Amino acid sequence: MGQEHTFACKLVWTGAERGPLTDYASYSREYVVEMEGKPPIRGSAAPVYRGDASLHNPEDWLVAALSGCHCLSYLAHCARAGIVVVAYEDAAFGRLALRDGKMRFTEVTLSPKVTILVKAGQVKDGSDEAKAHALHEKAHADCFIANSVNFPVRNEPTILVQG
Structure with a gap:
Protein backbone atom coordinates (compact mmCIF):
# COMPACT_ATOMS: atom_id res chain seq x y z
CA MET A 1 0.00 0.00 0.00
CA ARG A 50 -31.84 25.95 10.19
CA GLY A 51 -31.16 22.72 8.33
CA ASP A 52 -33.45 19.83 7.50
CA ALA A 53 -33.47 17.41 10.44
CA SER A 54 -34.36 14.49 8.14
CA LEU A 55 -31.04 14.80 6.26
CA HIS A 56 -27.51 14.07 7.37
CA ASN A 57 -25.26 17.00 8.13
CA PRO A 58 -21.48 17.48 8.23
CA GLU A 59 -21.45 17.11 12.01
CA ASP A 60 -23.18 13.72 11.71
CA TRP A 61 -20.66 12.67 9.08
CA LEU A 62 -17.64 13.65 11.17
CA VAL A 63 -18.83 11.54 14.12
CA ALA A 64 -19.73 8.68 11.74
CA ALA A 65 -16.33 8.91 10.01
CA LEU A 66 -14.55 8.56 13.34
CA SER A 67 -16.76 5.64 14.34
CA GLY A 68 -16.39 3.90 10.97
CA CYS A 69 -12.63 4.36 10.80
CA HIS A 70 -12.18 2.98 14.32
CA CYS A 71 -14.42 0.00 13.50
CA LEU A 72 -12.50 -0.88 10.35
CA SER A 73 -9.10 -0.43 12.03
CA TYR A 74 -10.23 -2.55 14.98
CA LEU A 75 -11.62 -5.37 12.83
CA ALA A 76 -8.38 -5.47 10.83
CA HIS A 77 -6.32 -5.78 14.02
CA CYS A 78 -8.62 -8.51 15.35
CA ALA A 79 -8.37 -10.47 12.10
CA ARG A 80 -4.58 -10.32 12.23
CA ALA A 81 -4.52 -11.30 15.91
CA GLY A 82 -6.89 -14.25 15.53
CA ILE A 83 -9.69 -12.69 17.58
CA VAL A 84 -13.03 -13.93 16.25
CA VAL A 85 -15.47 -11.02 16.24
CA VAL A 86 -19.13 -11.98 15.80
CA ALA A 87 -20.73 -8.58 16.47
CA TYR A 88 -19.66 -4.92 16.61
CA GLU A 89 -21.76 -1.85 17.27
CA ASP A 90 -20.88 1.64 18.38
CA ALA A 91 -22.88 4.43 19.98
CA ALA A 92 -20.69 7.42 19.09
CA PHE A 93 -21.27 10.90 20.50
CA GLY A 94 -19.73 14.22 19.50
CA ARG A 95 -19.79 17.54 21.32
CA LEU A 96 -19.80 20.81 19.38
CA ALA A 97 -19.21 23.90 21.53
CA LEU A 98 -17.94 27.45 21.44
CA ARG A 99 -14.20 27.43 22.26
CA ASP A 100 -11.76 30.27 21.72
CA GLY A 101 -14.47 32.26 19.99
CA LYS A 102 -15.27 29.54 17.41
CA MET A 103 -17.76 26.70 17.18
CA ARG A 104 -15.79 23.48 17.03
CA PHE A 105 -15.85 19.86 18.04
CA THR A 106 -14.40 19.58 21.51
CA GLU A 107 -14.57 15.80 21.78
CA VAL A 108 -15.98 12.62 20.33
CA THR A 109 -16.57 9.52 22.42
CA LEU A 110 -16.80 6.11 20.79
CA SER A 111 -18.49 3.34 22.78
CA PRO A 112 -17.93 0.20 20.74
CA LYS A 113 -19.57 -2.98 22.04
CA VAL A 114 -17.78 -5.99 20.58
CA THR A 115 -18.75 -9.63 20.93
CA ILE A 116 -15.96 -12.15 20.45
CA LEU A 117 -16.22 -15.90 20.12
CA VAL A 118 -14.16 -18.16 22.32
CA LYS A 119 -14.82 -21.81 21.45
CA ALA A 120 -14.91 -24.50 24.13
CA GLY A 121 -11.44 -25.87 24.76
CA GLN A 122 -9.77 -22.66 23.61
CA VAL A 123 -8.36 -19.94 25.81
CA LYS A 124 -10.42 -19.74 29.00
CA ASP A 125 -8.25 -17.44 31.10
CA GLY A 126 -9.68 -14.24 29.66
CA SER A 127 -6.61 -13.51 27.56
CA ASP A 128 -8.67 -13.26 24.33
CA GLU A 129 -10.93 -10.78 26.06
CA ALA A 130 -7.93 -8.77 27.30
CA LYS A 131 -6.34 -8.86 23.84
CA ALA A 132 -9.63 -7.78 22.22
CA HIS A 133 -9.81 -4.86 24.63
CA ALA A 134 -6.17 -3.84 24.06
CA LEU A 135 -6.64 -3.87 20.28
CA HIS A 136 -8.93 -0.85 20.65
CA GLU A 137 -5.87 1.21 21.62
CA LYS A 138 -4.01 -0.01 18.53
CA ALA A 139 -7.01 0.70 16.33
CA HIS A 140 -7.29 4.20 17.76
CA ALA A 141 -3.60 4.86 17.10
CA ASP A 142 -4.02 3.68 13.49
CA CYS A 143 -7.34 5.39 12.71
CA PHE A 144 -6.71 7.82 9.83
CA ILE A 145 -9.61 10.05 10.77
CA ALA A 146 -8.78 10.24 14.50
CA ASN A 147 -5.21 11.11 13.52
CA SER A 148 -6.56 14.01 11.44
CA VAL A 149 -8.65 15.88 14.01
CA ASN A 150 -7.54 18.39 16.62
CA PHE A 151 -9.80 17.31 19.47
CA PRO A 152 -9.81 14.24 21.73
CA VAL A 153 -11.41 11.05 20.48
CA ARG A 154 -12.12 8.84 23.44
CA ASN A 155 -12.81 5.11 23.33
CA GLU A 156 -14.94 3.37 25.94
CA PRO A 157 -15.13 -0.20 24.63
CA THR A 158 -17.08 -3.10 26.04
CA ILE A 159 -16.05 -6.66 25.21
CA LEU A 160 -18.60 -9.47 25.45
CA VAL A 161 -17.55 -13.11 25.23
CA GLN A 162 -19.71 -15.68 23.47
CA GLY A 163 -19.16 -19.40 23.58
Whole structure:
Protein backbone atom coordinates (compact mmCIF):
# COMPACT_ATOMS: atom_id res chain seq x y z
CA MET A 1 0.00 0.00 0.00
CA GLY A 2 1.43 3.38 -1.02
CA GLN A 3 2.03 6.31 1.26
CA GLU A 4 -0.46 8.69 -0.35
CA HIS A 5 -4.08 8.26 -1.38
CA THR A 6 -6.63 10.71 -2.69
CA PHE A 7 -10.36 10.97 -2.17
CA ALA A 8 -12.70 13.27 -4.05
CA CYS A 9 -16.29 14.36 -4.07
CA LYS A 10 -18.51 16.83 -5.85
CA LEU A 11 -20.95 18.94 -3.84
CA VAL A 12 -23.87 20.75 -5.45
CA TRP A 13 -26.08 23.16 -3.50
CA THR A 14 -29.54 21.91 -4.50
CA GLY A 15 -31.24 24.45 -2.26
CA ALA A 16 -31.01 26.90 -5.15
CA GLU A 17 -33.96 25.04 -6.68
CA ARG A 18 -36.12 26.55 -3.90
CA GLY A 19 -34.95 30.05 -4.68
CA PRO A 20 -31.82 32.18 -4.50
CA LEU A 21 -29.97 33.02 -1.34
CA THR A 22 -31.27 36.42 -0.33
CA ASP A 23 -31.10 36.34 3.48
CA TYR A 24 -29.85 34.07 6.24
CA ALA A 25 -33.21 32.98 7.60
CA SER A 26 -34.94 31.75 4.48
CA TYR A 27 -32.55 29.94 2.14
CA SER A 28 -32.47 26.17 1.77
CA ARG A 29 -29.40 24.47 3.22
CA GLU A 30 -29.86 21.31 1.14
CA TYR A 31 -27.04 19.92 -1.01
CA VAL A 32 -26.00 16.70 -2.68
CA VAL A 33 -22.60 15.04 -2.38
CA GLU A 34 -21.48 12.73 -5.16
CA MET A 35 -18.55 10.34 -5.19
CA GLU A 36 -17.68 8.50 -8.36
CA GLY A 37 -19.32 5.11 -8.61
CA LYS A 38 -21.42 5.57 -5.44
CA PRO A 39 -24.99 6.69 -4.78
CA PRO A 40 -25.40 10.42 -4.13
CA ILE A 41 -25.99 11.57 -0.56
CA ARG A 42 -28.41 14.37 0.29
CA GLY A 43 -27.35 16.62 3.11
CA SER A 44 -28.29 19.77 4.93
CA ALA A 45 -27.17 21.89 7.84
CA ALA A 46 -27.82 20.64 11.36
CA PRO A 47 -31.29 21.62 12.61
CA VAL A 48 -29.78 24.14 15.03
CA TYR A 49 -28.44 25.97 11.95
CA ARG A 50 -31.84 25.95 10.19
CA GLY A 51 -31.16 22.72 8.33
CA ASP A 52 -33.45 19.83 7.50
CA ALA A 53 -33.47 17.41 10.44
CA SER A 54 -34.36 14.49 8.14
CA LEU A 55 -31.04 14.80 6.26
CA HIS A 56 -27.51 14.07 7.37
CA ASN A 57 -25.26 17.00 8.13
CA PRO A 58 -21.48 17.48 8.23
CA GLU A 59 -21.45 17.11 12.01
CA ASP A 60 -23.18 13.72 11.71
CA TRP A 61 -20.66 12.67 9.08
CA LEU A 62 -17.64 13.65 11.17
CA VAL A 63 -18.83 11.54 14.12
CA ALA A 64 -19.73 8.68 11.74
CA ALA A 65 -16.33 8.91 10.01
CA LEU A 66 -14.55 8.56 13.34
CA SER A 67 -16.76 5.64 14.34
CA GLY A 68 -16.39 3.90 10.97
CA CYS A 69 -12.63 4.36 10.80
CA HIS A 70 -12.18 2.98 14.32
CA CYS A 71 -14.42 0.00 13.50
CA LEU A 72 -12.50 -0.88 10.35
CA SER A 73 -9.10 -0.43 12.03
CA TYR A 74 -10.23 -2.55 14.98
CA LEU A 75 -11.62 -5.37 12.83
CA ALA A 76 -8.38 -5.47 10.83
CA HIS A 77 -6.32 -5.78 14.02
CA CYS A 78 -8.62 -8.51 15.35
CA ALA A 79 -8.37 -10.47 12.10
CA ARG A 80 -4.58 -10.32 12.23
CA ALA A 81 -4.52 -11.30 15.91
CA GLY A 82 -6.89 -14.25 15.53
CA ILE A 83 -9.69 -12.69 17.58
CA VAL A 84 -13.03 -13.93 16.25
CA VAL A 85 -15.47 -11.02 16.24
CA VAL A 86 -19.13 -11.98 15.80
CA ALA A 87 -20.73 -8.58 16.47
CA TYR A 88 -19.66 -4.92 16.61
CA GLU A 89 -21.76 -1.85 17.27
CA ASP A 90 -20.88 1.64 18.38
CA ALA A 91 -22.88 4.43 19.98
CA ALA A 92 -20.69 7.42 19.09
CA PHE A 93 -21.27 10.90 20.50
CA GLY A 94 -19.73 14.22 19.50
CA ARG A 95 -19.79 17.54 21.32
CA LEU A 96 -19.80 20.81 19.38
CA ALA A 97 -19.21 23.90 21.53
CA LEU A 98 -17.94 27.45 21.44
CA ARG A 99 -14.20 27.43 22.26
CA ASP A 100 -11.76 30.27 21.72
CA GLY A 101 -14.47 32.26 19.99
CA LYS A 102 -15.27 29.54 17.41
CA MET A 103 -17.76 26.70 17.18
CA ARG A 104 -15.79 23.48 17.03
CA PHE A 105 -15.85 19.86 18.04
CA THR A 106 -14.40 19.58 21.51
CA GLU A 107 -14.57 15.80 21.78
CA VAL A 108 -15.98 12.62 20.33
CA THR A 109 -16.57 9.52 22.42
CA LEU A 110 -16.80 6.11 20.79
CA SER A 111 -18.49 3.34 22.78
CA PRO A 112 -17.93 0.20 20.74
CA LYS A 113 -19.57 -2.98 22.04
CA VAL A 114 -17.78 -5.99 20.58
CA THR A 115 -18.75 -9.63 20.93
CA ILE A 116 -15.96 -12.15 20.45
CA LEU A 117 -16.22 -15.90 20.12
CA VAL A 118 -14.16 -18.16 22.32
CA LYS A 119 -14.82 -21.81 21.45
CA ALA A 120 -14.91 -24.50 24.13
CA GLY A 121 -11.44 -25.87 24.76
CA GLN A 122 -9.77 -22.66 23.61
CA VAL A 123 -8.36 -19.94 25.81
CA LYS A 124 -10.42 -19.74 29.00
CA ASP A 125 -8.25 -17.44 31.10
CA GLY A 126 -9.68 -14.24 29.66
CA SER A 127 -6.61 -13.51 27.56
CA ASP A 128 -8.67 -13.26 24.33
CA GLU A 129 -10.93 -10.78 26.06
CA ALA A 130 -7.93 -8.77 27.30
CA LYS A 131 -6.34 -8.86 23.84
CA ALA A 132 -9.63 -7.78 22.22
CA HIS A 133 -9.81 -4.86 24.63
CA ALA A 134 -6.17 -3.84 24.06
CA LEU A 135 -6.64 -3.87 20.28
CA HIS A 136 -8.93 -0.85 20.65
CA GLU A 137 -5.87 1.21 21.62
CA LYS A 138 -4.01 -0.01 18.53
CA ALA A 139 -7.01 0.70 16.33
CA HIS A 140 -7.29 4.20 17.76
CA ALA A 141 -3.60 4.86 17.10
CA ASP A 142 -4.02 3.68 13.49
CA CYS A 143 -7.34 5.39 12.71
CA PHE A 144 -6.71 7.82 9.83
CA ILE A 145 -9.61 10.05 10.77
CA ALA A 146 -8.78 10.24 14.50
CA ASN A 147 -5.21 11.11 13.52
CA SER A 148 -6.56 14.01 11.44
CA VAL A 149 -8.65 15.88 14.01
CA ASN A 150 -7.54 18.39 16.62
CA PHE A 151 -9.80 17.31 19.47
CA PRO A 152 -9.81 14.24 21.73
CA VAL A 153 -11.41 11.05 20.48
CA ARG A 154 -12.12 8.84 23.44
CA ASN A 155 -12.81 5.11 23.33
CA GLU A 156 -14.94 3.37 25.94
CA PRO A 157 -15.13 -0.20 24.63
CA THR A 158 -17.08 -3.10 26.04
CA ILE A 159 -16.05 -6.66 25.21
CA LEU A 160 -18.60 -9.47 25.45
CA VAL A 161 -17.55 -13.11 25.23
CA GLN A 162 -19.71 -15.68 23.47
CA GLY A 163 -19.16 -19.40 23.58
